[in-house]
Amino acid sequence: MKIRALSIFMFLGLFAASCSKDSKEDAGFSVTTKSIEFLSGEKAQIVADGPTSIYYKVRNIEVAIANNLGEVTAQKVGKTEIVVTDGTHSSTVPVEVKAKYSLWDAPIGNVTGSSVSDLIDLRGKPTRTSSNSTNPNITYVIYESDNPKILFLSYVFDQDKLKTVDLRYVPYLCPNVKDAFKERYFEKKQSKYDLELYNRSKSSEATMRYVFNDKYNSILYYSR
Numbered sequence: 001m002k003i004r005a006l007s008i009f010m011f012l013g014l015f016a017a018s019c020s021k022d023s024k025e026d027a028g029f030s031v032t033t034k035s036i037e038f039l040s041g042e043k044a045q046i047v048a049d050g051p052t053s054i055y056y057k058v059r060n061i062e063v064a065i066a067n068n069l070g071e072v073t074a075q076k077v078g079k080t081e082i083v084v085t086d087g088t089h090s091s092t093v094p095v096e097v098k099a100k101y102s103l104w105d106a107p108i109g110n111v112t113g114s115s116v117s118d119l120i121d122l123r124g125k126p127t128r129t130s131s132n133s134t135n136p137n138i139t140y141v142i143y144e145s146d147n148p149k150i151l152f153l154s155y156v157f158d159q160d161k162l163k164t165v166d167l168r169y170v171p172y173l174c175p176n177v178k179d180a181f182k183e184r185y186f187e188k189k190q191s192k193y194d195l196e197l198y199n200r201s202k203s204s205e206a207t208m209r210y211v212f213n214d215k216y217n218s219i220l221y222y223s224r
């Protein structure tokens with residue numbers, strides 16, 4: 001009985017020692033912040049502590065950025081993660097930049113050079129088609145919208161290859177349309193009538209370009 005009791009005592013002592021060792025290794029590093037949700041342009045603070053310097057690495061800096069103090073700034077609408085580490089331990093904080101302004105559900109699709117027949121197969125019979133009076137190679141395939149905010153969508157083809165989509169909207173029903181685009185995309189150029197945005201922070205890496213024309217209440221969608 002004494003031998004058995006001694007064995008149990010030694011086992012418990014070793015178990016306690018091992019638990020104490022693990023706790024001691026992790027005790028100095030902690031991340032209190034479990035997740036972040038905010039709007040474009042807003043800031044949030046990651047609360048973390050450790051015995052040595054702590055580093056913050058954002059997986060997608062187009063969604064959010066973080067400085068070396070753990071202050072996070074929302075960039076564009078989307079989701080990403082921030083890895084918080086002291087070099088030995090690490091924790092991941094999910095980040096979501098939410099939209100303040102909603103966008104219409106407009107079936108733009110990718111402007112990738114598809115043909116008129118491809119578009120009709122995808123979207124059905126158009127409201128009307130027309131040609132450019134000065135350039136016979138240009139064809140407009142137009143769909144009116146059930147959405148009261150949108151007058152119509154005009155798909156512009158050059159030699160039967162889709163080049164751009166022209167969305168005409170109703171200004172008084174879309175007072176925040178530019179704000180909605182700015183919280184999703186990166187502004188590159190602003191002039192009297194035009195606002196140009198890209199879907200990447202570096203225009204050379206962008207796959208889509210968006211151009212507002214205030215004169216015609218139009219948004220042009222281009223593939224790049």
